Amino acid sequence: MTRRDFIHSTSAGYASLLAWGLLAPAPASAFNLPPNGVSATGKARRVVILGAGLAGLASAWELGKLGYDCTVLEARSRSGGRVWTVRGGTSETELGGTAQTCRFDDGYYFNGGAARIPHHHQLTLQYCRELGVPLEIFNGGNEAAYLYNDQAEGTTGTGSFANRRIRVKEYHNDMRGYTAELLTKALDQGALDKELTKEDIEKLVDFLKNEGDLNTAHLYKGTNRRGYKTEPGAGATAGITTDPYGLTDILRSGFMQPVFYNVGDYIYEQQTTLLQPVGGMDAIPKAFEKRLAGKILFNAPVTELRKTENGVRVVHQKGGKPTELLADFCVCTLPLPVLKNLESDLSGSVKRAADFVPYIKTGKIGLQFKRRFWEEDDGIYGGISRTNMDINQIWYPSFGFQKPKGVLIGYYNFYSRAEAVGALPVAERQKLALAQGQKIHPQYATEFDNAFSLAWHRIPYSEGGWALYDDTVRRKQYPALLEPDGAIYFAGEHTTYLTAWMAGALTSARRAVEAIHARVG
């Protein structure tokens, strides 16, 4: 029984169930437009798709279902674009950089680009279902991970927490405890009587006692939630809890800086549950690729994009030679930093958008270690440690638990940090990742195996992490990307409000397909 059948079979209609909160908005399903890709002469209409990232792949897949004759031109020798899993044998040469080949052992990898699927990205999940891509949990929040506030020697002002790692669970529970205590105190003193009735205040105090694990006097004196010095065990070992940090100490610790904000696992895109494909994120583009056999031309960078009377003319490399391709329509998914350098007769407004929409600078490094010390010694199974150092985040893998070796992401950084680190030669990036990471995990010193780093703003055919819109850019530049420029339709995360996400690329593809299909009529 389909969901639609179910709704019709119940006495309450869809609208009333929805109003009662009994149904979420309709979930994503397979895209089912009536096939109509054939021209009046009975010939399939030709669509050339620029880029075999998710937007291009999904466009080709959906257009193919509708009877269009698609060709995907892909500059690289692989599909996926910024959906890229780095494993042994992966090689890349950045703009202005030297060749790097990954030397991870079999079965170890990291996702260099897209790395998590929020549970509400229904379209990404729908395509995984449709293409048979098995999923597993991506562990975002981890109470056992660390916060580390680095202070250059001689700098003062961060008190007892400088250059010392603390567990997220310690920070979370202490802050919950102290803020619950303070609010309870204010409520007990009648400071907020204007806001709430006496009965509501009682209920709120009950909530706060549990939320902060306050004692009977409504004070926070620590909690076993933040961990034990001696774990409970057998026999007489009752366990000894750790002592809380002082509120003043925490407030002066530097952990109030944005880089440490206690909200990483609250925000909509990162809250539980997150998912990832088993075996690497590139399982998604590979699954599309399998269904698009013969339709993708690899190693075929586009050098020219021209409007013709009846469609488009695209010049691309084929076997090292410039080759022309004529089509009725084009779906252009090239990232804007790539588009802006393309020879074309695109309209001025599109060219301005390509020039003025900024893209984030961002980088990652995968570090293979001989031993999963973060699991064995620290009880960290997935999740993210945060620091104000240039490495910014350390990501622990959410797969391959307890295997002999492991690959973690030694930095994931953005903006100026990514620019500075990305500007270094790969050997220097590795050195930096190890030196800074070692402050959090001293085991780095002896367990390191090998590394592979990337800076998205320096990766050919991407040249950036994702589009960054502020209100002004969204108002001035964005609209040009939403309309077709002649027979050229734009797709990619930069044509959505889901920038940076695979779901953005996928929904943009459906939008382009729908528009072309409506025009063909």
Added chain:
Amino acid sequence: MTRRDFIHSTSAGYASLLAWGLLAPAPASAFNLPPNGVSATGKARRVVILGAGLAGLASAWELGKLGYDCTVLEARSRSGGRVWTVRGGTSETELGGTAQTCRFDDGYYFNGGAARIPHHHQLTLQYCRELGVPLEIFNGGNEAAYLYNDQAEGTTGTGSFANRRIRVKEYHNDMRGYTAELLTKALDQGALDKELTKEDIEKLVDFLKNEGDLNTAHLYKGTNRRGYKTEPGAGATAGITTDPYGLTDILRSGFMQPVFYNVGDYIYEQQTTLLQPVGGMDAIPKAFEKRLAGKILFNAPVTELRKTENGVRVVHQKGGKPTELLADFCVCTLPLPVLKNLESDLSGSVKRAADFVPYIKTGKIGLQFKRRFWEEDDGIYGGISRTNMDINQIWYPSFGFQKPKGVLIGYYNFYSRAEAVGALPVAERQKLALAQGQKIHPQYATEFDNAFSLAWHRIPYSEGGWALYDDTVRRKQYPALLEPDGAIYFAGEHTTYLTAWMAGALTSARRAVEAIHARVG
């Protein structure tokens, strides 16, 4: 390089690294006592182990390494005790109940007993490593799960939230928002100036603004963290956030009841990361069993336990006949409700402990559905929904995502709820689970396939969930279980401060083995 080698190789010693917070207490490792299980006559000492649950299995495994000659007597035809995975073909007959055989499809299952491994249960994780049991993440907290406060018709007092499901993320973010707003207000009004300096208050307000997603006027007016009415998408679809609930409405909603406490994912044993064996929790006992081939006698319930001059005499069933077994030592892991009915000459204090330590009543039902509507329609991938109804908790599976069918746990209840539901015939339990669950998931009505339920207090050879100690029982009864009674040593979660957990059973086994080994000397 081992961890010990690493520590010795650094200039800083272990103690100073520990003091700096750079090392956690030593992680669990394989148990390495010097082998010494052979008596003066050169004959291996015999140990009879009662029960092939985790405590019994680990005892046999560790004693075997040391040269002891072990026999495990197990009443059931399977190992694992309360570590029990229910799948197609599983059958059980409860005390006073009728036979039940599970009809789940291949590959679908639920863990009837132990179901999660906290990341700090190092011993459980160590045995998984030692025995090669692959692990995956168990998703405990899930922001997409539901809270549902059921009110019998005509009852008043829960306002607009009665009989209506809300998302955990809505409740979490609204409460964080309102409490942050209230505390900020109190701080802004100077109500807490005695507590903190002006500078610290500024830092705390900064924290609260982020924690609660307050606006520039320090007010909580909702947040996209609680979800969207219309998700952001391609083109002009910017997304429309949901409206927050009112604080007063939430406070009067009934969600302040303990059953809904916002702390399930804060408390030490349930905070991220939790793990589970791939394929079911019984992978752990099965891995032990494989290494104890020929040492476990199944279908061998013990009927008599006697002390002899040189050890113990155990009468058990073998091929339907009472059979005697003599041994130098006994490790008795029988749950106390089973031990108390055993013919024995155990000491008065042990018998009193068996009589007076209460065990929890608890039950679960596995429901197989023809479609994973909780994933497809609701975006719920693992985690737990909570309700004040008798079903108490609904657990969504953390594996097999997006498969055609699925098994969820339709109730997980405790105490009087478990007693009431467990007293019903299995058909009635199923009816109750469906009727109540359907209030949260109307899809139950059309998607249900089949069910298997269990009430641990009615399961033969367990007769309870786990030992429940309060301070008095811990003081009066617990000590008797920590000393050997003649040559009889006690093990099992009830002999630890880790009651209810596999880690308790495992650490109790090591304790018993250590004690026997020390006595043999």
